[in-house]
Amino acid sequence: MSRTVVVGGGVIGLACAYALRKQGEEVTVVDAAEPGAGCSKGNAGWIVPTLAEPLPTPGLTWISMLWLLRRDSPLHIDPRAVLGLAPWLWTFWRHCNADDFRSGRRAWEIVATNVMESFDALAADGVTLEMHRAGLLFVFLRESAMRAMLHEAGDGPAPHGTEPRIFTGNELREFEPSVSDAVTAGMWIEQERHVRPETLCGGLAQWLTAHGVEIRAGGAVTGGHLDGRTLRAVRTTHGDVAGDRFLIAAGARSGLVSEAIAGVPLPIQAGKGYSITVPASKSRYRRPLYLEEARLAVTPFEGGYRFAGTMELSGINERLVSDRISAIRQSAQRYLTLSAGEMTGIEWVGMRPLAPDGLPVMGPIPGRPNVFVATGHGMLGVTTALTTARLMADLIVRGSTSVSLSALDPGRFASR
Numbered sequence: 389m390s391r392t393v394v395v396g397g398g399v400i401g402l403a404c405a406y407a408l409r410k411q412g413e414e415v416t417v418v419d420a421a422e423p424g425a426g427c428s429k430g431n432a433g434w435i436v437p438t439l440a441e442p443l444p445t446p447g448l449t450w451i452s453m454l455w456l457l458r459r460d461s462p463l464h465i466d467p468r469a470v471l472g473l474a475p476w477l478w479t480f481w482r483h484c485n486a487d488d489f490r491s492g493r494r495a496w497e498i499v500a501t502n503v504m505e506s507f508d509a510l511a512a513d514g515v516t517l518e519m520h521r522a523g524l525l526f527v528f529l530r531e532s533a534m535r536a537m538l539h540e541a542g543d544g545p546a547p548h549g550t551e552p553r554i555f556t557g558n559e560l561r562e563f564e565p566s567v568s569d570a571v572t573a574g575m576w577i578e579q580e581r582h583v584r585p586e587t588l589c590g591g592l593a594q595w596l597t598a599h600g601v602e603i604r605a606g607g608a609v610t611g612g613h614l615d616g617r618t619l620r621a622v623r624t625t626h627g628d629v630a631g632d633r634f635l636i637a638a639g640a641r642s643g644l645v646s647e648a649i650a651g652v653p654l655p656i657q658a659g660k661g662y663s664i665t666v667p668a669s670k671s672r673y674r675r676p677l678y679l680e681e682a683r684l685a686v687t688p689f690e691g692g693y694r695f696a697g698t699m700e701l702s703g704i705n706e707r708l709v710s711d712r713i714s715a716i717r718q719s720a721q722r723y724l725t726l727s728a729g730e731m732t733g734i735e736w737v738g739m740r741p742l743a744p745d746g747l748p749v750m751g752p753i754p755g756r757p758n759v760f761v762a763t764g765h766g767m768l769g770v771t772t773a774l775t776t777a778r779l780m781a782d783l784i785v786r787g788s789t790s791v792s793l794s795a796l797d798p799g800r801f802a803s804r
């Protein structure tokens with residue numbers, strides 16, 4: 389039996405470890421911190437395959453990119469980081485066109501198919517997690533914004549599942565009493581679900597430990613021992629870890645880890661997001677809400693609720709900027725009937741792993757036959773973790789996958 393060493397115990401790494409173990413592989417997970425403590429912790433937890441699409445969208449102009457420099461913008465580029473980010477931003481901007489967006493949507497389909505079935509199978513397999521089937525309600529200050537979104541969706545591929553249900557005025561407030569009078573329209577996508585992300589990572593880690601997977605926490609991977617093109621072991625701050633195959637799932641740091649252990653850098657950046665988790669014995673929200681113009685998610689859990697949002701490009705760091713948290717509070721108060729006290733809780737920042745073309749990066753590292761990567765899941769890592777994991781396990785253990793991963797191949801960055 390061969391051993392795969394998974395570098396990174398976020399939702400992607402843990403899910404891959406699970407799928408590898410299910411295929412009979414010996415697995416070791418190495419994480420610089422505790423498993424599930426990175427971006428996979430304080431996110432919104434939505435399982436939303438309907439929303440799978442690349443981040444670079446058609447029509448993003450230099451003018452709108454400049455707007456991103458505003459400090460209170462939900463999408464924000466830190467001016468101090470622009471120079472370091474320039475090559476990444478340039479590639480990102482080159483993908484802001486209709487053709488790349490269309491092919492990007494098709495590429496996302498690779499990991500956005502059979503998502504709910506995968507979560508059902510995980511629960512049936514004994515992984516305990518908090519999962520809800522409450523759909524997802526988009527709410528809008530302007531009805532015209534909803535109409536525009538519906539019009540756009542009409543041009544895209546058929547959404548998974550049923551048509552959205554539309555609400556306006558009082559009908560909306562009856563359906564979701566937490567929204568304020570400023571909200572004029574809503575659109576409910578019934579088939580979407582959500583999980584409490586901490587329970588997903590916790591449940592996976594528990595299952596892995598019970599099934600013989602070694603999880604080594606608190607040891608950062610800093611380098612590798614290459615024997616020609618073959619990686620024999622990774623070097624960590626707690627000693628070497630040997631394996632037959634290696635999978636990099638280190639989130640926003642995957643590009644850095646790939647360079648350190650395999651000598652092959654990858655252009656992965658951090659799209660920083662923030663959240664506030666408010667404890668409450670009973671959530672005042674009946675279902676997850678997306679405050680559309682503010683790009684803010686509100687998720688009810690058992691014992692509380694979470695506000696999550698913002699996309700900040702400021703390099704790879706976990707600095708929590710309090711302006712972003714204030715902006716979240718201000719936006720939420722426009723849409724919801726709540727007091728400041730109802731927005732006080734645990735403040736969190738996480739780094740979404742982002743490739744400049746807005747697609748996942750999944751496959752073998754060029755020139756390193758026994759090193760693989762699974763990252764770049766951006767805003768959809770929770771949604772697509774299990775489908776990613778199944779494909780990666782097939783690739784690593786069997787050498788092939790049921791669908792082609794060529795659109796997601798890490799080699800696409802090799803000549804750039």
Ligand SMILES: Cc1cc2nc3c(=O)[nH]c(=O)nc-3n(C[C@H](O)[C@H](O)[C@H](O)COP(=O)(O)OP(=O)(O)OC[C@H]3O[C@@H](n4cnc5c(N)ncnc54)[C@H](O)[C@@H]3O)c2cc1C
Nearest residue numbers: 396398400420426427428432434609639661768769770771
């Ligand atoms: C505000 C916000 C809301 C979001 N909401 C949703 C949502 O509703 N639905 C959804 O699908 N997605 C959502 N996401 C995205 C999702 O959280 C991410 O895509 C996902 O968590 C990425 O998982 P990951 O395993 O790739 O990275 P991470 O969770 O960051 O895990 C990477 C792991 O690698 C480890 N690591 C890094 N470097 C090293 C090293 N050198 N050595 C060893 N270990 C290392 C880290 O310690 C970490 O544990 C959201 C993100 C944010 C920020």
